[in-house]
Amino acid sequence: xxxxxxxxxxxxxxxxxxxxxxxxxxxxxxxxxxxxxxxxxxxxxxxxxxxxxxxxxxxxxxxxxxxxxxxxxxxxxxxxxxxxxxxxxxxxxxxxxxxxxxxxxxxxxxx
Amino acid sequence: xxxxxxxxxxxxxxxxxxxxxxxxxxxxxxxxxxxxxxxxxxxxxxxxxxxxxxxxxxxxxxxxxxxxxxxxxxxxxxxxxxxxxxxxxxxxxxxxxxxxxxxxxxxxxxxxxxxx
Numbered sequence: 001x002x003x004x005x006x007x008x009x010x011x012x013x014x015x016x017x018x019x020x021x022x023x024x025x026x027x028x029x030x031x032x033x034x035x036x037x038x039x040x041x042x043x044x045x046x047x048x049x050x051x052x053x054x055x056x057x058x059x060x061x062x063x064x065x066x067x068x069x070x071x072x073x074x075x076x077x078x079x080x081x082x083x084x085x086x087x088x089x090x091x092x093x094x095x096x097x098x099x100x101x102x103x104x105x106x107x108x109x110x111x
Numbered sequence: 112x113x114x115x116x117x118x119x120x121x122x123x124x125x126x127x128x129x130x131x132x133x134x135x136x137x138x139x140x141x142x143x144x145x146x147x148x149x150x151x152x153x154x155x156x157x158x159x160x161x162x163x164x165x166x167x168x169x170x171x172x173x174x175x176x177x178x179x180x181x182x183x184x185x186x187x188x189x190x191x192x193x194x195x196x197x198x199x200x201x202x203x204x205x206x207x208x209x210x211x212x213x214x215x216x217x218x219x220x221x222x223x224x225x226x227x
Contacts (some may be wrong), residue, residue, distance in 0.1 A: 043217075043220050045218065088143065095159070096210035
């Protein structure tokens with residue numbers, strides 16, 4: 001069975017500092033990895049997915065199959081990045097009902 | 112498009128009562144998913160429905176929990192004889208397709224159930 005681990009409950013950085021939110025996964029097959037974000041008083045929403053290979057709001061994430069990781073990075077954090085971030089995985093070529101979430105990391109960006 | 116609508120946002124029940132949570136998917140979406148988030152945990156899949164059909168209920172507890180998505184009206188997650196351990200945030204999500212290759216899952220704001 002697949003599992004997603006986000007080791008940090010809280011990550012606190014100053015504005016302008018680099019950010020890395022860690023995500024490790026456990027799955028023997030081909031995974032699809034996602035990052036979801038929940039800003040204060042807003043819905044959970046998709047931030048990015050590894051197959052898109054895109055940068056959203058300055059965030060990037062690279063799938064490292066050797067280390068089974070999908071860390072989320074941003075070179076210069078902004079205050080508006082403060083939110084709850086969830087890493088999620090589903091086996092390739094399966095539907096959304098197979099999506100497994102990590103426990104989330106709260107990012108706090110201070111001025 | 113108002114997005115995925117869930118109600119009530121907050122629900123308080125005493126042990127033994129019934130809880131009914133409603134979810135209206137985004138317009139044009141026929142796939143509905145329910146997730147539960149217990150304190151300090153990630154979202155966990157409960158059930159996947161299409162209109163009038165339960166497609167996958169592998170995440171649903173065997174007893175007291177049921178879900179439906181009728182031809183008309185919202186999807187409903189029903190919890191009978193609630194216990195304190197049912198206290199959680201229940202999220203509904205919808206999608207246009209199954210999400211096998213493309214597509215996006217859209218979430219509601221959640222319903223927070225508190226069992227006294």
